[in-house]
Amino acid sequence: MATLSLSNVQKQFGSFQALRDVNLEIGSGEFICLLGGSGCGKTTLLRIIAGLEDATSGSLRLGDDNLADVPCHKRNVGMVFQSLALFPHLNVAQNVAYGLDIRGVDKAERLKKAGALLETVGLGGLGERPVSALSGGQRQRVAIARALAIQPVLFLMDEPFSALDAGLREHLQIEVKKLQRKLGVTTIFVTHDQNEAMSIADRIVILNEGRIEQAGTPTEVYARPATPFVADFMGTNNVFEAQFTGHDVQLDGRSLGAPGASFKGLFGRHQVAVRPEYLRLSRPSEGDAGLVGTVEFVRLLGASIETELNVDGRTFVHTRISDSPPEFQVGDKALVQFDMDHAWMIPS
Amino acid sequence: MRRAALPYAIGLFPLGMMVLFFVGPLAFMIVVSFYESDPLGFYKIAFVWENYGKFFSSFYYTISLRSLWSASLGAVLVVLLAFPAMYIIVDMPRRWQLFWVILLLALMCLSEVIIGFAWVIVLSESSGVPKFLGWIGLWENPRSLAPSFGAMMIGYITLGFSLVALMFFPQMAQRDRSIEEAALTLGTPPLQVVTKVILPTFRPAILSSLVTMFVYFLGVYVMPTMLGRPQNWNMTVIITDKAVGDANMPLGAALSVIMLLFTLLVIGALWLASRKGRAS
Structure with a gap:
C-alpha cells in the first residue's frame, strides 16, 4: 500500500x-x-x-x-x-x-x-x-x-x-x-x-x-x-488570556501561581489552555486574594465529576475522579487554582 | 362489548363501498353474461354458455390478443419514458421540480377527447408534422400519420405518462442517493449502476406501474377509436360496440368477464415474477 x-x-x-x-x-x-x-x-x-x-x-x-x-x-x-x-x-x-x-x-x-x-x-x-x-x-x-x-x-x-x-x-x-x-x-x-x-x-x-x-x-x-x-473543540479546555511576568502568571491582576517549567522567563499576554483535570478547587478563606468563583453546575459523568464555575463572567470547568461525592453544590464559592505545569500556551 | 365491535363496524364502511361499487356491478355483469340476448331489448333471463362460446371464434380471440398486446406495449413504453424522465426531474433544483410536477398534474386534467383531437391535428397531413416534414423537404409525399397503431400508442403514452411519472415521484425523491454512490465506490461503472442497482431497487414500483398502466390501457376507449384503425381497436371498443351498438348486453358482459380473467391472470403472473425475483 x-x-x-x-x-x-x-x-x-x-x-x-x-x-x-x-x-x-x-x-x-x-x-x-x-x-x-x-x-x-x-x-x-x-x-x-x-x-x-x-x-x-x-x-x-x-x-x-x-x-x-x-x-x-x-x-x-x-x-x-x-x-x-x-x-x-x-x-x-x-x-x-x-x-x-x-x-x-x-x-x-x-x-x-x-x-x-x-x-x-x-x-x-x-x-x-x-x-x-x-x-x-x-x-x-x-x-x-x-x-x-x-x-x-x-x-x-x-x-x-x-x-x-x-x-x-x-x-x-x-x-x-x-x-x-x-x-x-x-x-x-x-x-x-x-x-x-x-x-x-x-x-x-x-x-x-x-x-x-x-x-x-x-x-x-x-x-x-x-x-x-x-x-x-477538543473538549472542555479552559482557555484564557494570561499575563506572564517571568515569575508569575496573572489573570485580571490576580495571581494564578508560578509558571510551569515550559513558561519560565516568559513575558507578556498569551493564550493559555488548561485541561479541566488540571484545575484544583478548594474552599476559599475569608478575604482570599485568589480566583474565587461560584459553582453553577455539577454533574456526575460515571467515572468523573464535572463542576462548572463562573469567575467574574468567565466559565471554568473542573473534573475529577468520582471516587467520593461532590464537594461543591450549585451556588457554593470555590477557590480556583491551576496546575501550570500542565498548562499549554496556544501559539498566536 | 361495544368497544370490541367498533373496529368491525369501522371495517363495514370500506366493505360496503366495495360491495356497492365493485362486487355488486361485477356480480350483475356475471349474471347477465349467462342471459340470452333479445334483439328487441337488452336480454332475456336464461342460463346459456352461448355468449362465452362466441369468444372462442377467431374474431374475438384475435381482438383479445390484440388488446393484450397493445395494452402491454403501451404500459412498457410509458414506463420506459416516465422512469428516466422522473429520475432526472427529482435531481433538479426544487423550483424546477415543482414546475414539472405542476405540468404533469395539468396534463392529467386534460380529457382523453382533447388529447385525442390534439394528436389527430398534429399527425394530420394537412396541418401537422407530415405537412411540416414535407415543407422542409424531408418527406416527399406526406400523408396523415393518424389513424394508425403508432398514433394510438402515442395517445396511450400521453394518457399514461403523467400518471406513471407521478407514481414514481415520491419514491424517487426520497431515495437514498448514496446507494448509487456505494455501487460506484465498489467498482460499478456508471452505466452498470442503472442495471445493477437502480432498476432492481425500483423493481416493485416499476412492476406496479406496469400493472396499473396495463389495466388502464385495456379499458381505454377514446384513443383507439380516435387514433387507431378498426384493426387496432381493443376489446373495450368491441364490448361497447356489442353492448351499446348491437344492444347485446349478455355478449358484452361475457366478453368483459373474460377480459377481467385475462387481466387477473396477467397481474397474477407479474406478482409471481416479482416474488420470484425477490427470492432469488
Whole structure:
C-alpha cells in the first residue's frame, strides 16, 4: 500500500468555499480521523478522496498515481456511508459479495469470501437474511464487510456510527479499530465526535471552515492544541488570556501561581489552555486574594465529576475522579487554582 | 362489548363501498353474461354458455390478443419514458421540480377527447408534422400519420405518462442517493449502476406501474377509436360496440368477464415474477 498525499486541495460549491488549501499526508496502514463540526468540510474531503466529488484545485496522489485521473469506480476504495447505503434488493451475503461480483469473481468463490468476512464481523450464518431484517448494529457490520470485501487500498467511513446508541457505538469503535489493525488497511474515518476520534484514531485531523486547524496524535491535539478552536473543540479546555511576568502568571491582576517549567522567563499576554483535570478547587478563606468563583453546575459523568464555575463572567470547568461525592453544590464559592505545569500556551 | 365491535363496524364502511361499487356491478355483469340476448331489448333471463362460446371464434380471440398486446406495449413504453424522465426531474433544483410536477398534474386534467383531437391535428397531413416534414423537404409525399397503431400508442403514452411519472415521484425523491454512490465506490461503472442497482431497487414500483398502466390501457376507449384503425381497436371498443351498438348486453358482459380473467391472470403472473425475483 502507498501513501496518500493531498496538496493544496480546494473545493468550491458556487460561492461557498468548502475546502481551503488542504495539505495532508496519510501513511500506509494509518487510521486517520477527520474531525470537525457541521459544514467544516470533512465529508467533502472524504468524498473527494473517494472520487465522488472533484476538487476545484489541488492534487491527490496515492503513491505515484494521480487520483484525479482515476474515476471513482476504478479507485478501489471501500466506503461506509452514513446511511450505510446497503442494497435493499440483495440479501446480506449478496451485499457483501457485490464488489467481488463486479470484479468478475465466480459465484462460489465470492460467496465463500463473503461468508468468511461475515464471520469476521460477527454475522456468521446471517448471509441469507434480507438486510431489512437486521438490527442497526448488524447493518453497520454488513456495510463494513461489504467495503472490506474488495480489499480496498483505502477504507473510508463517513460518520458510520452516528445513528447508533452509545453502547453499541463504543463496541463497534473497538471492533473497527481491531479489524483495521488486523487488515492493515489505510483508514479515513469522518466524525464530529471528539471522544470517538480520540478512542480510535492514530492521528486526528481537525477541520474548521474548510481548513486543517491541526493534525496530530490524539494526545497531541488533546494536550497541546495548536489553535484556540482546537482547544475549544477538543473538549472542555479552559482557555484564557494570561499575563506572564517571568515569575508569575496573572489573570485580571490576580495571581494564578508560578509558571510551569515550559513558561519560565516568559513575558507578556498569551493564550493559555488548561485541561479541566488540571484545575484544583478548594474552599476559599475569608478575604482570599485568589480566583474565587461560584459553582453553577455539577454533574456526575460515571467515572468523573464535572463542576462548572463562573469567575467574574468567565466559565471554568473542573473534573475529577468520582471516587467520593461532590464537594461543591450549585451556588457554593470555590477557590480556583491551576496546575501550570500542565498548562499549554496556544501559539498566536 | 361495544368497544370490541367498533373496529368491525369501522371495517363495514370500506366493505360496503366495495360491495356497492365493485362486487355488486361485477356480480350483475356475471349474471347477465349467462342471459340470452333479445334483439328487441337488452336480454332475456336464461342460463346459456352461448355468449362465452362466441369468444372462442377467431374474431374475438384475435381482438383479445390484440388488446393484450397493445395494452402491454403501451404500459412498457410509458414506463420506459416516465422512469428516466422522473429520475432526472427529482435531481433538479426544487423550483424546477415543482414546475414539472405542476405540468404533469395539468396534463392529467386534460380529457382523453382533447388529447385525442390534439394528436389527430398534429399527425394530420394537412396541418401537422407530415405537412411540416414535407415543407422542409424531408418527406416527399406526406400523408396523415393518424389513424394508425403508432398514433394510438402515442395517445396511450400521453394518457399514461403523467400518471406513471407521478407514481414514481415520491419514491424517487426520497431515495437514498448514496446507494448509487456505494455501487460506484465498489467498482460499478456508471452505466452498470442503472442495471445493477437502480432498476432492481425500483423493481416493485416499476412492476406496479406496469400493472396499473396495463389495466388502464385495456379499458381505454377514446384513443383507439380516435387514433387507431378498426384493426387496432381493443376489446373495450368491441364490448361497447356489442353492448351499446348491437344492444347485446349478455355478449358484452361475457366478453368483459373474460377480459377481467385475462387481466387477473396477467397481474397474477407479474406478482409471481416479482416474488420470484425477490427470492432469488
